[in-house]
Amino acid sequence: MNTVIFRTIAPMIVSTMLVFSVYVCLRGHNEPGGGFIGGLIAASAIAVLGMASSAADARRALRFDPLSIAGFGVLIAGLSGMLSIFNGNPFMTSIWLYLDIGGSVVPFSTPLIFDIGVYLVVFGTLASVALALESEDGEEL
Numbered sequence: 001m002n003t004v005i006f007r008t009i010a011p012m013i014v015s016t017m018l019v020f021s022v023y024v025c026l027r028g029h030n031e032p033g034g035g036f037i038g039g040l041i042a043a044s045a046i047a048v049l050g051m052a053s054s055a056a057d058a059r060r061a062l063r064f065d066p067l068s069i070a071g072f073g074v075l076i077a078g079l080s081g082m083l084s085i086f087n088g089n090p091f092m093t094s095i096w097l098y099l100d101i102g103g104s105v106v107p108f109s110t111p112l113i114f115d116i117g118v119y120l121v122v123f124g125t126l127a128s129v130a131l132a133l134e135s136e137d138g139e140e141l
Contacts (some may be wrong), residue, residue: 010052017045025119026112035115039122046123047130055135066128073120080113 021041028034046066050058062069084093097108 007052010048014045014049014052017041017048021045021119021123025115028115035118035120036122038115039119040126042119042123043126043130046127047134050131050134055131058131058134062127066124066131068124070121070124070128073117073122073124075117076120077114077117080110080117083110083113 018041021038023038024033024041025035025038028038046058046062049061059066081092083095085091087093087095089095092114095110099106099108
């Protein structure tokens, strides 16, 4: 798409979608949502950015290769499951920590770390596919 209106509005749409995707990811282990849905929303935001400018511009905005992001997400998700082994529990057993931050108790858990890993896997994989589909023939994948 090469309309002035879409190119003007796209950065606002993308930033809103990315903030919403992080919100959905972080609330996912307590309410509906999670890493998968958040990753889908974030990948859609990158697809919108690629349509508004170009796939090359969207890749430059990411700063990292999308498949590297997906690989890092697999590493994070796997390591979150291995943390329970150090407690003497079976693989993927949840560990909950309650941190006192500024006078309020904030729960921190391995399911949250796993959700972040899933978010990165889904985002990286689907962003890579979307940018490959949007790229022009001579453009690097």
